[in-house]
Amino acid sequence: MSATWHAAPEVLDRYAAEDLNDVHASSLEAHLLRCAHCRSSLSARAQSPRLEAVWTGIEDALDAPRPGVVERLLLRVGVRGHVARLLAATPSLRLSWILAEAIALGTAAIAAQGAAGTNRAGASLFLFLMLAAVAPVAGVAAAFGPGVDPTYEIGIAAPMRSDRLLFIRATAVLCASLVIAGVAAVALPRSDWTVTVWLVPAFGLTLATLALATWVRPIAAAVVVGLGWVLLAAAASIASTDPLAAFHAGSQLLFLGLIAGSVVVLARRHAAYEGRIPT
Amino acid sequence: MSVPTVEIMDVHKRFGRTPALAGLSFDAPAGITGLLGPNGAGKTTLLRMAATVLAPDSGRIRMLGWDPSVSDERLAIRRRLGYMPQEPGFHRSFTAFEFVDYIAILKEMTDRRARHDEVRRVLDLVGLDGVKGRRIKTLSGGMRRRVALAQALLGDPDLLVLDEPTAGLDPEQRLRFREIVSERAADRTVLLSTHQTEDVSALCPRVVVMLDGAALFDGTPRELTNVAAGRVWLAAERSPSARLSWRSPDGSHRNIGDAPAGADLVDPTLEDGYLLLVGERAFAEEEAA
Numbered sequence: 423m424s425a426t427w428h429a430a431p432e433v434l435d436r437y438a439a440e441d442l443n444d445v446h447a448s449s450l451e452a453h454l455l456r457c458a459h460c461r462s463s464l465s466a467r468a469q470s471p472r473l474e475a476v477w478t479g480i481e482d483a484l485d486a487p488r489p490g491v492v493e494r495l496l497l498r499v500g501v502r503g504h505v506a507r508l509l510a511a512t513p514s515l516r517l518s519w520i521l522a523e524a525i526a527l528g529t530a531a532i533a534a535q536g537a538a539g540t541n542r543a544g545a546s547l548f549l550f551l552m553l554a555a556v557a558p559v560a561g562v563a564a565a566f567g568p569g570v571d572p573t574y575e576i577g578i579a580a581p582m583r584s585d586r587l588l589f590i591r592a593t594a595v596l597c598a599s600l601v602i603a604g605v606a607a608v609a610l611p612r613s614d615w616t617v618t619v620w621l622v623p624a625f626g627l628t629l630a631t632l633a634l635a636t637w638v639r640p641i642a643a644a645v646v647v648g649l650g651w652v653l654l655a656a657a658a659s660i661a662s663t664d665p666l667a668a669f670h671a672g673s674q675l676l677f678l679g680l681i682a683g684s685v686v687v688l689a690r691r692h693a694a695y696e697g698r699i700p701t
Numbered sequence: 702m703s704v705p706t707v708e709i710m711d712v713h714k715r716f717g718r719t720p721a722l723a724g725l726s727f728d729a730p731a732g733i734t735g736l737l738g739p740n741g742a743g744k745t746t747l748l749r750m751a752a753t754v755l756a757p758d759s760g761r762i763r764m765l766g767w768d769p770s771v772s773d774e775r776l777a778i779r780r781r782l783g784y785m786p787q788e789p790g791f792h793r794s795f796t797a798f799e800f801v802d803y804i805a806i807l808k809e810m811t812d813r814r815a816r817h818d819e820v821r822r823v824l825d826l827v828g829l830d831g832v833k834g835r836r837i838k839t840l841s842g843g844m845r846r847r848v849a850l851a852q853a854l855l856g857d858p859d860l861l862v863l864d865e866p867t868a869g870l871d872p873e874q875r876l877r878f879r880e881i882v883s884e885r886a887a888d889r890t891v892l893l894s895t896h897q898t899e900d901v902s903a904l905c906p907r908v909v910v911m912l913d914g915a916a917l918f919d920g921t922p923r924e925l926t927n928v929a930a931g932r933v934w935l936a937a938e939r940s941p942s943a944r945l946s947w948r949s950p951d952g953s954h955r956n957i958g959d960a961p962a963g964a965d966l967v968d969p970t971l972e973d974g975y976l977l978l979v980g981e982r983a984f985a986e987e988e989a990a
Contacts, residue, residue, distance in 0.1 A: 444813050490794065503813050504806045511792050511803050572790025573804070576852065579752040579784040579862075580807035581776055587807070693772065 429453060429460045438467040444503035491517055496594075505590065512591045513571065514564035515598060523557055524602050531609035538611035544665035550610065551669055552655050554603035555623035556648050559631050561595035563644030570641060578696065585692040588632070588640075596628050619669035626677035627651055629684035636691035705730050706860060706890040707751060712760030714746055714914075721746040722757070723914035733886045735905035736894040737975055743914040744894040745787050745864055751892055752784040752862045765860055765890075780809070783858035787865050787894075789849035793838040797829055797848050800837055804852040823851040828877055842869045850878065854885075861885065863893040867900050879903050898972040910978055918978055922971050929969035929977045933957050936964035944980045 429437075429450055436442045437450055454461050489497070493510040497503065509515055530550040537546035566588045568574050578584060600621070607617040627647055634643035655668035664670075705728035714722040722743045736744045749755035750762055753769045765781055767774035791800055801820045810816040824833045827847040837845060846869050853861060861882070867875050875897075882891055883904055895901060901908050901922055908925055910918035918925060939946045939954045940961030949955050956964060957977050 447813075489799070504811050504816075507799070507803050507806055510799075511795070516794075572792060574790070575749075575754055575786045576784060576789060576804060576849075577807050578754045579779060579782060580804065581779040581809050582807045583776075 428457065429463070431463070434460065434464050434467055438464060448497075448503070492520075508587065508590060509594045511571075511573070512565050512594065514561040514595050515591070519561070519564065520598060520602065523561070523599065524606070527553055527557065527603050527606040528609065531606040535609050535611050543611070545659075547610065547612070547616070548655075548659050548665040548668075550606070551616075551620045551666065552652065554607070554620035555627055555655075556651055557603060558596045558599035558624050558628045559644050559648045559651075561599055562592045562628055562631050563641045563648075565591040565595050565640070567635070567640040569639070584695040588635075588695055589692075592628065592632055596624070600624065616666065616669075619666070619674070622674050622677045622681075623651070623669070626680040626684070629681050629688070633684040633687035633691075636687065636694040706765050707734075707892060708761070708763040709747070709750075710761040710763075712747075712750065712757045712762060714743075714750070714755070714758050720914055722760075724760075725911070725915055726760075727909050727916050727919050729890060729892055729907070731886075731888060731890050732907065733882065733891040733893065733905045734907045734909060735901040736892070736909050736911055737896075737898065737901060738894075738911035738917075739979060742911040744911055746914075747911070748862050748864045748892065748894055749786075751860075752782065752786075753778055754784075778860070781859040783853035783855065783861045785849050785853040785861075785863045785866055787868075789846075789852075791837045791845060791848070794836060796834050796836055797824060797840065797844075797851075798833040800848060801852050801855065805855050808855055810856070819855060823854045824848075826854060826881055827851045828874075843871060843874055846870060847874065850881070854881070857885070859889050861889065861891040861893075863891065865894055865896065867895060867897055875900070898970070898975055902971045910975060912979055912982055917982060925974040925978070926969050926971045927974065929957060929973035931966065932959075932977060933967050933969045933973045934961055934964035935967050936961045940964065945976050 433442065433446070433450060437447060442450065454464065488494075489506070490510060492515055493506050496506040496509055501509065513519065527550070530546075530553050534543070534546040534550045537543045564570050566574070566584070571577065577587065603620065603624070610617050631640070631643045631647045634647060637643075638646075658668040658673075659665045661667070667673075707729035709728070710726050712722050712725045713720070725743065725747065736747065738744050746755065750757055750769075751764065753764070753775050756770060762769055764778045767778050769775045769778055792803065795803065798820060801824060802816065805816045805820055810819060821830070821833070824830055827850050829844065829847055829851060832840065832844065837848065840848065846866070850863070850866055853863065863882075866882075867878055870878060879900070882893070885891070886904075893900075893905075905922060908918070908920065908922050909916050910925065918928070934940070934943075934956045935949070935953045936956055937953060938961075939948075940956040940958070942959045942961060943956035944958035946954055946956045955967075955973075957973055957980070960966070
């Protein structure tokens with residue numbers, strides 16, 4: 423089999439000098455398998471010990487299985503190979519979870535669109551905004567911890583710090599949730615500032631969950647924070663003439679305070695994530 | 702005797718009202734130390750502590766000269782540790798290669814090529830080279846345990862903590878496991894729990910028998926076997942005075958304990974010594990009650 427394109431000489435130079443990042447190296451190795459011309463060009467560039475390393479790389483490309491959809495997507499957007507693998511093992515970054523979240527938020531947005539102009543318009547919009555704010559909380563709860571991550575116990579015994587792993591995963595989950603909610607928000611009947619009022623609460627609730635998870639399991643923290651938010655937001659909506667009362671400026675300020683407080687707790691207590699084993 | 706790499710000193714641990722370890726003390730030098738004991742004896746709790754994933758309520762533990770209760774020292778231990786839990790969990794949609802690769806990343810192997818070489822090495826070592834591209838959910842129970850063993854061998858650790866590593870392995874796989882572990886035990890420390898006295902006989906120069914969260918016996922397999930010396934009898938019938946008695950494949954009864962009438966004294970096995978030791982304690986407790 424021959425390829426219809428050839429690697430640029432500077433790419434081959436950088437590969438031979440081990441100066442190519444993992445993503446591009448993998449891509450080039452996959453191409454080298456099919457392209458005798460590029461293999462020959464690379465051989466001319468590589469010194470003997472280096473040549474051995476090149477063939478190891480090709481063997482690696484042959485052996486290493488094709489990554490899953492999420493991992494490929496992460497590699498494509500520039501995430502480093504080993505971080506992409508760590509994220510691919512995150513339960514709440516699996517395709518099924520992402521699809522479920524997209525369906526829930528998409529349905530809520532479409533319902534809000536359908537209710538536009540009726541007396542249910544405010545309540546439907548409130549439902550979407552409340553879900554958009556709480557979605558990353560559920561994702562973070564399912565990202566790491568005993569009872570959620572099947573390799574938790576092996577992971578705890580490994581040198582990578584648990585707080586680092588949790589923060590990497592929580593960041594990815596938060597980003598994924600923000601993108602999904604942002605895309606779903608396009609279907610909302612309004613296009614003013616209202617469609618973004620869930621952003622600060624989403625950050626605040628996620629950080630509060632991570633902070634609380636330094637005392638209790640992430641799942642328990644998420645249940646407390648998520649349920650607390652749903653009840654408070656619903657109570658504010660019922661008590662006020664405006665169904666979106668929970669998202670007004672005063673609430674946004676409170677959430678900014680929650681973010682600041684959570685950051686302080688995390689800075690002081692992040693080491694507490696280690697060693698929480700189910701009994 | 703070499704310097705101990707695992708030191709357990711008067712360690713206590715409770716889960717709620719249930720005591721799991723009750724003043725356990727022993728040392729493990731380089732080489733293989735086998736932990737024997739019935740379910741609930743505290744073996745898994747001890748191995749979790751040795752793997753730095755569980756802290757004792759009281760007492761002292763030192764691993765490879767470091768104190769796991771100190772953050773930096775715990776990290777130093779983890780960098781030289783391989784751990785296979787009793788019930789290893791898997792990301793079932795990963796292939797065997799991807800799973801071991803994932804654990805290698807957790808073990809700070811970030812260079813992709815070097816890491817993949819190491820993943821291939823350990824999968825080859827446990828005889829899974831041919832199935833490394835298969836999803837874990839399609840592998841048999843025995844193969845999954847070998848995947849779990851492979852991840853524990855990553856980086857050729859100085860301390861291997863293996864909780865019932867041979868459970869679910871067929872005889873051939875068990876032999877292969879013994880070969881892998883014994884090859885690594887010369888200048889490293891292996892702490893393993895098992896229900897198989899054959900594993901202990903074949904592998905361990907040292908055995909600790911645990912019961913009710915404490916060390917009931919600490920010595921060589923030969924010494925454990927000798928616990929039953931002069932107390933194992935073959936007779937036509939089950940002896941009412943025997944601590945333990947069961948029917949052999951040839952139809953005779955193997956009685957452990959006091960001599961029944963007309964019985965022949967036979968050489969004890971390691972299993973006889975273990976059963977007598979654990980049975981004696983249970984018998985003494987019954988009498989005391």
